[in-house]
Amino acid sequence: MRLQRTLMIFLLGFLLLNLYPSAMARFVVEKNSLRVTSPDNIRGTHDSAIGNFGIPQYGGSMAGTVVYPKENRKGCRDFDNSGISFKSKPGALPTFVLVDRGDCFFALKVWNAQKAGASAVLVADDIEEALITMDTPEEDISSAKYVENITIPSALIEKSFGEKLKKSISGGDMVNVNLDWREAVPHPDDRVEYELWTNSNDECGIKCDMLMEFVTDFKGAAQILEKGGYTQFTPHYITWYCPQAFTISKQCKSQCINHGRYCAPDPDQDFSKGYEGKDVVLENLRQLCVFKVANETKKPWVWWDYVTDFQIRCPMKEKKYNKECADNVIRSLGLDIKNIEKCMGDSNADSDNPVLKEEQDAQVGKGSRGDVTILPTLVVNNRQYRGKLEKGAVLKAICSGFEETTEPAVCLSGDVETNECLDNNGGCWQDKSANITACKDTFRGRVCECPMVDGVQFKGDGYSTCQASGPGRCKINNGGCWHETRDGHYYSACLDIENSKCMCPPGFKGDGIKSCEDTDECKERKACQCPECSCKNTWGSYECTCSGDLLYIRDHDTCISKTGAKVRSAGAAVWVILIGLAMAAGGAYMVYKYRLRSYMDSEIRAIMAQYMPLDSQAEVPNHVSENRA
Incomplete structure (x- = not known):
């Protein structure tokens, strides 16, 4: 066997x-970035090899303070047995434990540090060589018990870089670093x-x-x-x-x-x-x-x-x-x-x-x-x-x-990443009244980008300003312009025109964004100037009234009778018609009378001339003799 x-x-x-x-075989060591942020004398960015166990924070980053234990520096024994704890205090940065390579499996070092409260582990190589991948140990029951339970990330760093960290820590410096996986996967x-x-x-x-x-x-x-x-x-x-x-x-x-x-x-x-x-x-x-x-x-x-x-x-x-x-x-x-x-x-x-x-x-x-x-x-x-x-x-x-x-x-989703827009809206612009925000949560963080809402694009820097732009913009919170309703009357300073600015409507004055105040047309425009007129200012407009039973005509700024104007107008028309008809009838009668009289005068003269000549006319021929002939 x-x-x-x-x-x-x-x-x-x-x-x-x-x-x-x-010649073709090539194993690639996958890396992430490790940046030292303090102290200044070792500040810089270095490569580190991602461990092939635990949970690397792909797409994200972690900041922490590096700790190099005074004993059990290879991390092959439980830190609990030495009374060492790496749990960070409330409000402090997480603890990254630095251990040396050698004597035991990489995964065991990380497991021991995790149990003691470490948030991440850096393993310093013990020889000068290119970075390698820290893999899981050969399969056996003992290693399986802890390998599958490792949940913190780990990384291997070069020997020379590890020595710099150790020297700085031993000198009393607080060494802060940032492990960054945001570019570990192309996107x-x-x-x-x-x-x-x-x-x-x-x-x-x-x-x-x-x-x-x-x-x-x-x-x-x-x-x-x-x-x-x-x-x-x-x-x-x-x-x-x-x-x-x-x-x-x-x-x-x-x-x-x-x-x-x-x-x-x-x-x-x-x-x-x-x-x-x-x-x-x-x-x-x-x-x-x-x-x-x-x-x-x-x-x-x-x-x-x-x-x-x-x-x-x-x-x-x-x-x-x-x-x-x-x-x-x-x-x-x-x-x-x-x-x-x-x-x-x-x-x-x-x-x-x-x-x-x-x-x-x-x-x-x-x-x-x-x-x-x-x-x-x-x-x-x-x-x-x-x-x-x-x-x-x-x-x-x-x-x-x-x-x-x-x-x-x-x-x-919440089990994959945290929504940075939930904290102070990510520092981006927002309109609470319309529930509109420029904050967009992404896997790597948040971006401030003016949104598109119902087909209307907002424009601005995304941090301090975003304004609806283009056709339809007045549908979205009135395009960011002033608007108000009183007593059933609605007014808006938004014009649904491309690149238009907020302008107070007629009857108002102001910036059109934060406010539009009613204009008193009675005082400022001196509306209703006719003698019989009186002016009353209203919200967004004005009213003119006339004394007595007079009616105000705004287009002509004048007053007329509400009833008499109609009666007089109707009576005048009737009288004009009647007079016209009377004059026409009178004229016709005079013509008729004149022609009738002329005819009768000629007939009478003719008859009388037969019996007695008139002094004023010549003798009239005998119509009878002529008739006989």
Whole structure:
């Protein structure tokens, strides 16, 4: 048994050494910034390596006072046994404990300091070298008890920098520093791309248990982010390959598929029983194909449902880690089994599997991301996450990858970050009456930016002023202008015109912003100047009245009778008509009378002329003789 395990460890080490060409292998140490703010003689900014345990404050920063203990300086023993406490007093900065490297695991040093009240731990290297990543210790029951309970951040610093801190502290200086993770993850745009390098093996020990627990806890948040289009998630699985010289060995045949091209360690590290490494490779491949098929149907978040359901329904310890159980899970999720099997291909073929070949290529570091050698590994915006795989901590890292003000609501929840706008409105402009503020809470802090409300954009510096601008601005708190209602009359100094200023309406005077006072038109404009008029000032206007039964006409500033004016006007019209008719009748009568008299006079003269000539006229011819002829 011991020989088999020794051979397996040797073989796995050989596989790891041969995984990449040496020229390509590159492990990147993820760093954050450590800035000394006092004393002045050591002030400056330095790099520090983020520890791969605990909870780094991605997207944020922490200020603290550095303490270097007088005993137990490597932090390998409980500080409680020496009566040392690092708890900060009320109102004081948190305590950052500086310990030396050596003699025990990094994680144990941090755990001992955390128990004594430290808020963060700085580990000073003991040799001059490039920074390294402080990883968790080899898996064992004793270390598991404290590693998963570490909640404070930690960082490794260079030896020379550590010596400066120690010298300053021993000289009586108060050393204040700021640990800053705000740029630890790039945040170029409004979408975060992240990857999880995982494994389907649920019997590999403490790390596998922690990974499975994380996947279950993070599923809800991951699916919200993915369904909302805020993130693009891709699962990955680490595989190794067997050197050509060992492909026919028992070890490679039991751990690999496709003739040694894709391998995984034996789950229980025993070749003679239980599941084999190739069983893990096949399930890893199946989970990759579940993601690919789900992604083709525009539902990539179904991967989270599959891996959590498979973990519950098909565990190794119940001997259900097999294809039959996996197919049942696939059917329950409505996925096409044939498409998944087609994606998986032939595991016995002596040729590359396109899906797993792509995974091996992806393990090699590209750009700013180093090689993936730690399992599990989370990569956010092409930067490897360091720290505990815990929902809140990972969500902080993902949320720090969004461009400011573009974070989804899940990133601004109380369990992820504090809302800085709640404290004095973040020092930004606000209009309490309209419940409008320029303070925008972001994952990294707050920004003062004039808001847009109901389609109306406010403009200003965001700190002292913000004014509604453009069409529709008067709908929003009257554009910041004066307005008032009295006795059912409403007046506003806001003009709904682009780039217009607040102007008091007619009948008022003032700045139009804070106040508009009523103008007394009776005194200042001398309204109602007609002799019969009297003037009374009103709010925003004036009233003119006339004495007696007179009516005031404002356009002409005059008074007229309320009743007589109408009667006289009507009577005059009637009399004009009657007189006209009378004159017309009289004229007609005179013409008629004149013509009638003329006719009768001529007839009488003619008759009388027949009997007696008139002295005044010649003899009239005999009409009768003429008639006879």
